[in-house]
Amino acid sequence: MAERIGVYVCKCGPNIGDKVDVDAIVDDVKGIEGVATAKSHNLLCSADGLEFLKSEIEGEKLTRVVVAACTPKMYEQKLMRACEEAGLNPFLMQMTNIREQCAWVTPDKALATRKARSLVMAAINRAPLLEPIERKEIEVQADVLVVGGGVAGLEACLSLAQKGRKVYLVEKSPCIGGLAARFEEVYPTMECAPCMIAPELQEVLQKENIEVFTHSEVEETLGSFGNFSVKIRRKARYVSEEACIGCGACFEPCPVEVSNEYDEGLSKRKAIYVPFAGALPNVPVIDKDNCKRFKGEECRACEQACPFGAISFDDKDEVIERKVGAIILATGATLLDPKALPQYGYGKLDNVVTALQLERLNASNGPTGGKVLLKNGKEPKSIAFVFCVGRKEKEYCSGICCMYSIKLAHIMREKLPDAKLYCFYSDICVPKKEHQQWYDRVVDQGVEFIRSNGTVAVTADKGKLAVKHGTDSSGKTVSVDMVVLAPAVEPSSDIEKLAGILDTSRDDHGFFCEEHALMKPFATALEGVFAVGSCQGPKDIGDAVAQAGAAAGRVLSRLVPGEKLALEPMVAVVDEDLCSGCKTCILLCPYSAITRDKEKGTSVVDEALCRGCGTCVAACPSGAITAKQFTREQILAEIKGVAK
Amino acid sequence: MKEPTIVGFLCNWCSYEGADRAGDARLEYPANIRTVRVMCSGRVEPEFVLHAFREGASGVLILGCHPGDCHYKMGNYKARRRISLLKKTLEQLGIEPERVRLDWVAAGEGERFAKVANEMADTIKGLGPLELS
Amino acid sequence: MAKPKVAFYWCASCGGCEEAVVDLAEDLLKVVDAVDIVLWPVALDFKRKDVEAMKDGAIAVSFINGAVRTEEQEEMVKLLRKKSGLVVAFGSCAHIGGIPGLANFWDRETIFERVYKDVPSVRNPEGIYPQQKTKVDGVELTLPEFYDTVYTLDQVINVDYYLPGCAPPPDLIMNAVTAILEGKLPDKGSVLAPDKSLCDTCPRKDSKPEKLSIKAIRRPHEVIADPEKCFLEEGIICLGPATRSGCGERCINANMPCRGCFGPTKGVRDQGAKMVSAIASILGVEDEDKVTEEEVESLVKQIDDPAGLFYMYSLPASMLRRKRMG
Incomplete structure (x- = not known):
């Protein structure tokens, strides 16, 4: 059947009417094959105009507009809505x-009339080639996987669970709470971090619709937004979470002692351990790599000590499969290892510590019970804080180190009122509303700020540490007992593996790449996969929580139980x-929407992931991919x- | 005399908006610049450029988001490679590479759009009509 | 009942298509049995006047190979069109212009200058070129006009079917002949070969990586290609992704990349432009957000003679058809 095209030229009052001879164009196009009617209108977007358009579509039995x-x-x-209301597919x-x-x-x-005529002609050429597009909806899973149990992950879990979503929290370490759980006080409120975070941890652990997998890792993800299938490897803990009551009777008899990574190597732990006092869930884990029994020795010390029979050396890794609609990555960050920067003497000189180590020394659940002590057991009489460690090498400002160093300086001032405190900085970055006040306050408290512009070098100096700063000629030296480094924040070590599993991209610095730095800083380019907190870039607690909330909100608004998910209508089709x-297209898709159907040997576009850019269409050397509403024939006609 | 036409492919997110901003500001540019909206500069096939020439255009503009700003992340980078190779091919076929211009216009850059359009019109005026046999 | 009349004709071609007919071997006897050959200049002594004497439409089918580049060829194909029920463009040259189509990078003047004057083996100081009309001893001798441009067959006459290939392989020829004899032909205008591109049937298909990015371009003579690996993976440009399949992968099996003789796939108008797009899309794409304009240029510069490579067989059938002479 020949198409019946209705052509409507809007005068937009005088806006078009005075500049273009609208009526001449209408007359010109009337005779064109397929054009059933051509009319002008004074203001098509008005209520009158839309009614006019609808009555025309119905009255003239138009098949194209x-x-x-x-x-x-x-x-x-x-x-488009008016067309739809008049029974015409809006596309x-x-x-x-x-x-x-x-x-x-x-x-x-x-000239304007000639140009307008050519534009109208192009549209008329294109019109018969338009194809109706049905808006597709898919059934979705509203449950969510959260990877990482730090503050960002916790916030995401609770926001989602609050609204009744089932949440699966996967945490690689044996306990949840992330870095924040290991701090004593946090800025800017100077609250006790464990007190602040404990209720959240309890709630996450107790909430019925949150399933927590500690000591676990994501092993595989398949599918796409709305319908992911994930495999979680729950590593053998060798201690039953059900039977154990957390009495700790098993620690004492264990004959093994190793460095405790949760105290930044400042203390020892046993091969069966909880990371630190108060870690949740309060269930120990056996460190298989160090346990004598797993090294072939006949040791049952912990098993014999357990009054509840909670220990089982036969425990095996379990692979658990779950279906989710979205994935929130909140795997956090770590600090650059300053050993890579020998000028600071870290790892070689005693009493050169990282800020995280000082956090642990300062923590009441830390190795010294909250006493800040030198290696020789004495209190330091002077401390130098060195900011911007690795900033130049990393080529980014981590943004949080100034403020946490200021916080630590403040705590040290209170704890060690007589100690001399120095801060060596390059630029002070205290951007938030409360931060400047903290800076001013520690300056008032007698903390000396010295601009060193990254020239600091630390050497041993007769039992003390010499902090040299400035260029060679004008260099000065300050002698201190302790040096606290603030190294650059970098993504945690497992990010690369996770990015590979999810096929999501990372930025130049290794953090997960956000979809848009300003408008979608919490989403990745993969629809339904979000990256929040420090795994997306260095962040303080408040920013991490805010970002997690934004991602959770996005999930809640888009994945609603019982509601279908509307897909982008203008997608690519193979x-x-x-x-x-030929596989030319697969690499090109920025959203990993194209995969290979191994049985058919062809490419397939996942409509839930495709956003319709058409890059693959332009590349397809055999013309096998079409972009809906922007087909080759349509564009050529235009x-x-x-x-x- | 009829001026030779220039077909401009504008990406939906940046350059088309940029052209609209030029309109809002009533910035003038020659009427022989005729635009075609595509979702992304990465959608522009070299075939489209050749087709425009075959159908009578004397110049082709392809405008996308600035590098790094592509709405679809990488589409403009793909356009960049394709147009670069196409221009080299066209040169061998006796078509001045200047008849094809790939450039970047952001959504707010009405002035830039008008500037690029005017420059392109001047370039094509200088080269004369394409007139394929 | 009389056997259907069949004509074979050649225009600007190398003769390979004639060989392809002979390559039918025993099957040729079946064809000869089933039809009545009324014109085949390479093998039988029929003349133009014999064709002119026939009624319009008397020939059931004419298989015409070669591109059209002279006045005589144009006259002959127009004559055959008039006398034939069906015309099949036989082989790459008739279908898409083929290797003779590369002459469209020049025009008559530059070709004559090269061929009749500048070639080292020619001595022609006076610059004497072929003339359409010459008087010798008072007698006017004529030559057909040599055109500036090489045309595909369908740019000169209506073509009903296309048998692609340089030369068309025997199985496709037999399929076409059988379909014609049995009247089981597809829609007019069809190419009598599979719709998909060569990668579909390429023996090296599985070796091609899922995510292919070419770092460095290498020309076939610069490297001994791994006989198992996808050419593109090795940086050797292969036109297979943009070329219709059905050839029997003869070049690939001889360890040479595809050069596109089967023309574009269904739905593609310009084979070369498609290849430009595809190759540019996968050329060194790692970290492309850090690649500068200059680096893009130098990546692209690696491809010597892109027009000659991507349009090796299809220049006359392309959207531009020929080089624009300044």
């Missing part, structure tokens, strides 16, 4: 912009009968119209 008016960015959606309307891109930029009426499986 061409609207020449303002930019489609203004009223295309409105006009059968072709708009062309004769206002912003014609009438308003072409003062000569004859014609199986034409695709030869070009023919405008090129003349």
Whole structure:
């Protein structure tokens, strides 16, 4: 059946009407094959105009509509709805912009009219080639996987669980709470961090619809937004979470002692241990790499000590499969190992510590019970804080080190009132509303700030540490008992593996890459996969929590139980009968929406992931991929119209 | 005399908006610049450029988001490679590479759009009509 | 009942398509049995006047190979069109212009200058070139006009079917002949070969990595290609992804990359432009957000003669058809 095209040219009052001879264009196009009717209207976007359009579609039994008016960015959606209300598939309307891109930029009426005519002709050429597009919806899973049990992960879990979503929290370490759980006080409120975070931890552990997998890792993810299938490896703990009551009777008899990574190597732990006092869940774990029994020795010390029979050396890794609709990555960050920067003497000189080590020394659940002590057991009489360790090498400012160093300086001032405190900085970064006050306060408290611009070098100096700063000629030296380094924040070590599993990209610094730095800083380019907290970039607790909340909100608004998910209608489609499986397209998709169907040997576009950019379409050497609403034939027809 | 036409492919997110901003500000540019909206500069096939020439255009503009700003992350980078190779191919076929211009116009850059459009019109005026046999 | 009349004709071609017919071997006897050959200049002594004497439409099918580049060829194909029920463009040159189509990078003048004057083996100081009309001893001798441009067959006459290939392989020829004899032909205008591109049937298909990014371009003579690996993976440009399949992978099996003789796949108008797009898309794409304009240029510069490579067989059928002479 031949198409019946209705052409409507809007005068937009005088905006187009005075600049373009609208009636001449209407007369010109009337005779064109397929054009059933052509009319002008004074203001198509008005209520009258929309009613007029609807009655025309119905009255003239139109199969295609061409609207020449303002930019489609203004009223295309409105006009499409009018078409839909009149029973015409909205994708059968072709708009062309004769206002912003014609009438308003072409003062000569004859030229503007000629240009408008060619734009209308192009739209008429294109119209018969338009195809109806049905808006697709898919069934979705509203449950969510959260990876990482730090503050960001906890916030995401609780926000989602609050609204009844089932949440699976996967944490690689034996306890949840992340770095924050190991701090004594946090800025800017100077609250006790364990007190602040404990209720959240309890709630996460107790909430019925949150399933917590500690000592676990994500092993595989398949599928896409709305329908992911994930495999979680729950590593053998060798201590039953059900039977153990956390009495700690098993620690004492264990004959093994190793460095405790949860105290930044400042204390020893046993091969059966909880990371630190108060770690949750309060269930020990056996460190298989160090346990004598797993090294072939006949040791049952812990098993014999356990009054509840909670220890089982036969425990095996379990792979658990769960279906989720979205994935929130909150795997956090760690600090750059300052050993890579020998000028600071870290790892070689005693009493050169990282800020995290000082956090542990300062923590009441830490190795010294909260006493800040030198290696020789004495209190330091002077401490130098060195900011920006590794900033130059990393080429980014971590943004949080100034403030946590200021916090630590403040705590040291209170703890060691007579100690001399120095801060060696390059630039002070205290951007938030409370931070400047803290800076001013520690300055008032007699902490000396010295601008060293990254020139600090630490050497041994008769039982003390010499902190040299400044260039060689003008270099000065300060002698201190302890040096506290503030190294650059970098993504945690497992991020690379996780990025590989999810096929999501990382930025130049190794953090997860956000979809848009400003508008979608919490989402990755993979639809339904979010990256929040410090795994997306260095962040303090408040920012990490805010970002987690934003991602949780996005999940809650898009994945609703019982509601289907509307997919992008203008997606790419592979014609199986034409695709030869040359694989040119697969690498090109920025959203990993193209995969290879191994059985058919062709490429397949996942409509839930495709956003319709058409990059693959342009690349396909055999013309087997089509972009809906931007097909090759449609665009060629439009070009023919405008090129003349 | 009829001026030779220039077909401009504008990406939906940046350059098309940029052209609209030029309109809002009533910035003038020659009427022989005719635009075609595509979702991304990465959608522009070299075939489109050739088709425009075959159908009578004397110049082709391809405008996308600035590098790093592509709405679809990498589309403009793909356009960059394709147009670069296409221009080299066209040169061998006797078509001045200047007849094809790939450039970047952001959503707020009405002035830049008008500037690029005017420059392109001047370039094509200087080269004359393409007139394929 | 009389056997259907069949004509074979050649225009600007190398003769390989004639060989392809002979390559039918025993099957040729079946064909000869089933049809009545009324014109085949390479093998049988029929003349133009014999064709002119026939009624319009008397020939059931004409298989015409070669591109059209002279006045005589144009006249002959127009004559055959008039006398034939069906015309099949036989082989790459008739289908898409083929190797003779590369002449479209020049025009008559530059070709004559090269061939009749500048070639080292020619001595022609006076610059004497072929003339359409010459008087010798008072007698006017004529030569057909040599065109500036090489045309595909369908740019000169209507073509019903296309048998692609340089030369078309025997199985496709037999399929086409059988379909014609049995009247089981597809839609007019069809290419009588599979719709998918060569990668579909390429023996090296599985060796091609899922995510292919070419770092350095290498030309076939610069490297001994691994006989198992996808050419593109080795940086050797292969036109297989943009070329219709059905050839029997003859070049690939001889360890040479595809050069596109089967023309574009269904739905593609310009084979070379498609290849430009595809190759540019996968050329050194790692970390492309850090690649500068200059680096893009130098990546692209690695491809010597892109027009000659991507349009090796299809220049006359392309959107531009030929080089624009300044």
